[in-house]
Amino acid sequence: MISSLKAIVFCCLLSLLSYQIEADTCNTYNHPQYGIGQCINQSECLNALYLTGLCESKPSNIQCCFSTEPMREEFRAIWIATVTNIDWPSSGTATPAQQQSELLDILNKVQELNMNAVVFQVRPASDALYFSAFEPWSYYLTGKHGVAPSPFWDPLAFIVNEAHKRNIEVHAWLNPYRARTAGATYELAPTNMAKRFPQYAYTYGQYIWMDPGGAVVQEFIVNVTEDIVSRYAVDGIHIDDYFYPYSDGTEFPDAATYAAYQEQGGHLNKSDWRRSNVNTLIQSMYTRIHAVRPKIKFGISPFGIWKSGVPAGISGLSSYDELYCDSRMWLEEGLVDYMTPQLYWQIDPPAQSYPVLLNWWLQQSAKGRHVYAGNAAYKMAQGTVQWNANEIVRQINITRSMQDRLALGNVFFSTKEIMRNTKGIQSELAILYKKKAIIPKMKWL
Ligand SMILES: *[C@@H]1O[C@H](CO)[C@@H](O)[C@H](O)[C@H]1NC(C)=O
Ligand SMILES: *[C@@H]1O[C@H](CO)[C@@H](O)[C@H](O)[C@H]1NC(C)=O
Numbered sequence: 001m002i003s004s005l006k007a008i009v010f011c012c013l014l015s016l017l018s019y020q021i022e023a024d025t026c027n028t029y030n031h032p033q034y035g036i037g038q039c040i041n042q043s044e045c046l047n048a049l050y051l052t053g054l055c056e057s058k059p060s061n062i063q064c065c066f067s068t069e070p071m072r073e074e075f076r077a078i079w080i081a082t083v084t085n086i087d088w089p090s091s092g093t094a095t096p097a098q099q100q101s102e103l104l105d106i107l108n109k110v111q112e113l114n115m116n117a118v119v120f121q122v123r124p125a126s127d128a129l130y131f132s133a134f135e136p137w138s139y140y141l142t143g144k145h146g147v148a149p150s151p152f153w154d155p156l157a158f159i160v161n162e163a164h165k166r167n168i169e170v171h172a173w174l175n176p177y178r179a180r181t182a183g184a185t186y187e188l189a190p191t192n193m194a195k196r197f198p199q200y201a202y203t204y205g206q207y208i209w210m211d212p213g214g215a216v217v218q219e220f221i222v223n224v225t226e227d228i229v230s231r232y233a234v235d236g237i238h239i240d241d242y243f244y245p246y247s248d249g250t251e252f253p254d255a256a257t258y259a260a261y262q263e264q265g266g267h268l269n270k271s272d273w274r275r276s277n278v279n280t281l282i283q284s285m286y287t288r289i290h291a292v293r294p295k296i297k298f299g300i301s302p303f304g305i306w307k308s309g310v311p312a313g314i315s316g317l318s319s320y321d322e323l324y325c326d327s328r329m330w331l332e333e334g335l336v337d338y339m340t341p342q343l344y345w346q347i348d349p350p351a352q353s354y355p356v357l358l359n360w361w362l363q364q365s366a367k368g369r370h371v372y373a374g375n376a377a378y379k380m381a382q383g384t385v386q387w388n389a390n391e392i393v394r395q396i397n398i399t400r401s402m403q404d405r406l407a408l409g410n411v412f413f414s415t416k417e418i419m420r421n422t423k424g425i426q427s428e429l430a431i432l433y434k435k436k437a438i439i440p441k442m443k444w445l
């Protein structure tokens with residue numbers, strides 16, 4: 001049995017090896033029956049199938065071991081935030097070669113830790129970390145809004161190519177409505193949304209924010225998303241928690257847009273109308289990207305509390321009322337393929353209890369969409385009381401304890417805590433992620 005399998009594998013392997021992939025091919029070779037293998041000591045590869053010639057850079061007793069037990073399905077991801085250079089690139093004045101090398105360091109670490117996905121921010125503020133015919137190059141990439149990298153390169157194309165070599169998924173993360181972020185002072189390029197549709201661009205807080213009620217604004221965002229999906233082999237499209245902006249204490253200045261809606265016969269009150277604007281965008285994005293690429297995944301990572309008081313005992317900001325984000329409905333109706341609620345709180349305090357909230361989110365998934373929890377790795381480094389790595393370990397364990405109810409992974413905010421090995425998190429993950437996992441299968445796609 002084993003030897004015939006070996007023979008089958010060997011034939012297919014020959015064609016694969018002819019691609020001359022530099023890294024250990026074991027990490028990229030997808031066995032038709034056993035999935036991805038691991039380079040480990042041959043003597044430890046028990047009850048399993050091993051193959052030689054796939055762990056080129058390792059000593060000869062290290063071979064590619066395929067477990068004959070089913071692999072765990074688990075989404076293990078990090079957010080790579082580019083806005084204000086949070087995670088990458090280190091600066092807009094770093095050379096393209098330096099920026100590429102930093103990105104490779106991140107991907108190599110993700111691979112080394114047996115993680116399998118990155119959520120890469122490509123459009124932080126109506127700008128682009130990829131070649132776009134629609135929007136200006138990002139300030140955070142080149143230090144100049146609207147100026148292409150020199151020598152030219154395309155970070156999204158680069159990361160997709162390099163990540164796929166390492167068997168890592170790339171989800172392109174877009175911020176829909178933000179046109180310029182807090183603290184930024186650069187002049188907007190003519191192709192930025194705020195310049196294209198000035199009647200819908202407001203200064204709010206320290207931001208420039210687009211009015212989600214503007215039909216052309218919605219249409220434009222969907223066009224931009226479709227453009228990405230049709231030109232890049234991204235595995236998913238992702239949006240985070242920003243819909244209507246977090247309140248700065250003043251009313252969001254969309255009175256004229258709402259009045260126009262009412263004049264056209266609209267009957268929803270302002271709050272419901274605002275939610276419906278966001279819902280329309282989510283629905284349109286979901287439909288359009290799947291029309292172009294049926295198997296692409298659409299994920300949203302909303303604020304972790306839908307409404308304060310839901311479920312009982314939970315209190316905090318009501319994203320439903322404050323951000324006009326009806327995230328529960330999106331999960332319930334299947335307008336997302338996966339939901340990543342940002343459960344950025346500790347396990348034990350009851351007001352934002354991690355297990356209580358995660359359990360509640362799972363209960364909303366009427367259509368069986370996946371839930372990958374969002375975890376606040378940054379809280380090991382920021383705030384008055386900095387978490388220990390043990391908090392994150394326990395959160396992963398809790399998530400796993402609910403895997404049979406579709407809690408199928410974790411996404412960490414953000415990359416820099418992993419790269420800096422804050423509180424020794426790498427060795428903790430190395431234990432939990434000792435064996436590789438496959439990306440959870442979405443049977444409806
Ligand atoms: C591999 O396993 C053998 C036998 O258990 C052991 O002697 C050897 O030290 C191991 N090698 C490595 C690199 O771990
Ligand atoms: C969106 O794309 C369509 C098809 O190319 C185009 O006709 C339409 O004008 C675009 N909308 C906006 C707001 O750019």
Ligand SMILES: *[C@@H]1O[C@H](CO)[C@@H](O)[C@H](O)[C@H]1NC(C)=O
Nearest residue numbers: 267268269270271272273321
């Ligand atoms: C808006 O209308 C909905 C549905 O009729 C209602 O439940 C809600 O209380 C109203 N909100 C406000 C702020 O009036």
Ligand SMILES: *[C@@H]1O[C@H](CO)[C@@H](O)[C@H](O)[C@H]1NC(C)=O
Nearest residue numbers: 390391393394395396397432
């Ligand atoms: C997490 O789960 C692992 C594997 O089941 C276990 O060894 C470890 O003790 C758990 N850690 C914590 C902090 O719960």
